[in-house]
Amino acid sequence: MVYLQCGECDLTDQIVDIVKRIKERGNIPAHIGIIMDGNGRWAKKRGLPRTEGHKAGIESVRAVVEAAGEVGVKALTLYTFSKENWNRPQAEVSALMALLLQTIRNEIDELDAKNVRLMSIGDVDALPYAPRIGIKKTIKRLSKNTGLVLNLALSYGSRQEIINAIKKIGTDIQKGRLDPADIDEQRFATYLQTYTIGDPDLLIRTSGEQRISNFLLWQIAYAELYITPTLWPDFGKTEFFRAIENFQTRERRFGKVSEQLQA
Numbered sequence: 001m002v003y004l005q006c007g008e009c010d011l012t013d014q015i016v017d018i019v020k021r022i023k024e025r026g027n028i029p030a031h032i033g034i035i036m037d038g039n040g041r042w043a044k045k046r047g048l049p050r051t052e053g054h055k056a057g058i059e060s061v062r063a064v065v066e067a068a069g070e071v072g073v074k075a076l077t078l079y080t081f082s083k084e085n086w087n088r089p090q091a092e093v094s095a096l097m098a099l100l101l102q103t104i105r106n107e108i109d110e111l112d113a114k115n116v117r118l119m120s121i122g123d124v125d126a127l128p129y130a131p132r133i134g135i136k137k138t139i140k141r142l143s144k145n146t147g148l149v150l151n152l153a154l155s156y157g158s159r160q161e162i163i164n165a166i167k168k169i170g171t172d173i174q175k176g177r178l179d180p181a182d183i184d185e186q187r188f189a190t191y192l193q194t195y196t197i198g199d200p201d202l203l204i205r206t207s208g209e210q211r212i213s214n215f216l217l218w219q220i221a222y223a224e225l226y227i228t229p230t231l232w233p234d235f236g237k238t239e240f241f242r243a244i245e246n247f248q249t250r251e252r253r254f255g256k257v258s259e260q261l262q263a
Contacts, residue, residue, distance in 0.1 A: 004023055010219070010235050014240075015237060017046055018241045018245075019241070020250070021245070022241060022244055023071060023072065023195070025245075026248075027248050028073065028244065028248075029201035029247055030073065030074040030075065030076040030179050030200050031074060031076075031129060031200045032068065032073055032075070032200060032202045032203075032243075033076075033077040033079070033154035033203045033204070033215065033219075033223070034078050034206070035079045035213060035215055036080070036232045037209055037213075037253065038053075038206050038207030038232045039053035039083055039206035039228075039232055040053050041207065042231040042232070043056070051092065051096075051099070054095070054099055056068075057108060057232045058099070059102055059236075060233055060235045061235045063236045064235070064236075064240050065116065065150055066076075066114070066147055067240045069115075069147060069148045071113055071241070073148060074148065074149065074242075075149040075151060076148060076149070076151065077096065077197075077216070078153065078259075079213070079215050080100070080153055080156075081096060081122075081154050081156070082153070082155075082156055082214065083122070083155055083214075086155070086212065096129075097128050100128075100131045100134075101130050102146045104131070104135060104257045108138050108141065108142070111145075111150070112142055112145065113144045114148070115147030116142060116145055116147055116149075116150050116151050117142050117148070117150070118135075118137065118138055118142045118149075118162050118195075119139060119149060119150070119154075119196075120151065120152045120153070120154050122154045122156070122157070123154075123156070124154050124155065126155040126214075146196070147150075151194070156215075157214050158215055159168030161192060161193055162192075162217065162218060163190055167185065168191050174214040186228050187206070189218075189250070192219065192220055194216065198222065199220065200219060200228060201224065201247070201252075202224050202226060202244070202247045203215075203223040203226070204231050205221050205225070205228070206235050207228075207229065207232065208229060220232065224250050224252065225231075226247065228243070
């Protein structure tokens with residue numbers, strides 16, 4: 001396989017060929033989750049402040065959103081800001097919030113033009129006023145779009161999401177809206193924030209770290225994992241397509257054996 005260098009964003013002939021190959025092969029992951037890691041290390045390697053790494057990472061977000069739309073991915077969940085990230089130095093947190101707001105304002109017209117619908121998971125109300133309102137207004141404006149669902153995980157933690165789901169279930173049982181005997185995996189999933197877009201088929205983590213970091217713990221039970229040493233600001237269309245092509249070679253057995261799938 002021939003790939004362009006990471007970071008290429010233009011629809012060159014090679015990119016067109018890769019997109020065509022992916023579509024012809026089929027078995028395209030409907031929902032992809034990405035743990036976008038390595039912004040700080042990218043900046044440090046260049047002698048820059050960590051905030052410059054976050055700014056550079058926006059280009060990768062733009063490239064991946066475009067690439068996902070080109071091959072027909074239905075939903076893309078980006079781990080944008082975790083609940084644990086609030087523990088970072090206040091200056092970095094403030095810079096991240098400002099960058100979030102700026103990016104939303106800069107990208108909303110392009111997202112609308114590409115028929116992208118925006119949603120978010122996590123405790124969005126924990127965000128400062130300006131980015132919180134910005135996110136909610138953008139979600140409303142793009143709500144009628146029917147293309148790729150771009151799902152931003154903001155102030156998100158999977159354990160908290162599961163706890164919140166259990167609380168809602170308890171409330172519904174108390175109010176007689178739910179019989180405990182009816183609780184199964186499918187019913188539980190309806191209490192999760194990702195219910196409308198389903199579980200990820202593919203989970204990508206950049207920067208080479210070998211951990212999940214409290215991201216979609218329930219939802220990725222059977223997701224295929226793709227871990228790359230590439231730092232997030234260097235992750236572009238090419239490597240995103242490489243991850244999908246790698247996924248297309250996998251045999252997803254869901255506890256069965258190969259012979260059962262071939263029967």
